[in-house]
Amino acid sequence: MLNIKRAASSVALSTALLISALSAATPAVAQQIPQTGLPVVELGAGMHLIHAEVARTDExxxxxxxxxxxxxxxxxxxxxxxxxxxxxxxMRNTLIPLSAAFVADDGTIVNIVEMQPLSDASHCSTKPVRYVLEMNKGWFDKRGLKAGSKLRGGPWPK
Structure with a gap:
């Protein structure tokens, strides 16, 4: 009977440790699976349309x-x-090269940076902004968009 109690106790401890390990690993697992189901907004940049997923929460x-x-x-x-x-x-855990436009409250692009995949290099806005638009690398440059260009249709005032 004592061996059965020890075995049950050992199984319970192993289960608790496994649950704890899986809980700790959840953020790492989430970074390996693309997030889906975000709302999409249509933005305009000159004559170009953008279908942008909206990331609003910290997560x-x-x-x-x-x-x-x-x-x-x-x-x-x-x-x-x-x-x-x-x-x-x-760009930690980001596999595709991206361009990021830092956007002011009125939709004006403040600055654009080019970012390499899987890099911890920090790329910052040159002024305080509330919006950052990430597109495939070179997207803005190929369309002649730069600091001072204006986006429309977004969360900023019309």
């Missing part, structure tokens, strides 16, 4: 475009923050 912004192997040519992700601040982005 959505933290995961961003991690683990994606590709993105459609006019697709992107818009990160929405509660308050304007200097926003800095990196």
């Amino acid at each position: 959505q912004r933290a995961i961003g475009l991690m683990a994606r192997k590709e993105m459609a040519p006019n697709a992107g992700m818009i990160f929405v923050f509660e308050q304007p601040a200097q926003q800095c982005f990196w």
Whole structure:
């Protein structure tokens, strides 16, 4: 009978340790699986249309475009923050090269940075902003968009 109690106790301890390990691993697992189901907003940049997924929560912004192997040519992700601040982005666990436009409250692009996959290099806005739009690398440059260009249709005032 004593051996059965010890075995049951050992199984319970092993189960608790396994649950604890899986709980701790959840964020790492989430970074290996692209997030889906985010709302999509249509933005305009000159004559170009963008279909941008909207990342509004801390968790959505933290995961961003991690683990994606590709993105459609006019697709992107818009990160929405509660308050304007200097926003800095990196590319840990992000597999595709991206360009990020830091966008002011009125939809004006403040600055654009080019980012390499799987890099911890920090890329920051030159002024406080509430919005960051990530697109495939070179998207803005190929369309002649730069600091001072204006986006429309987003969460900013019309």
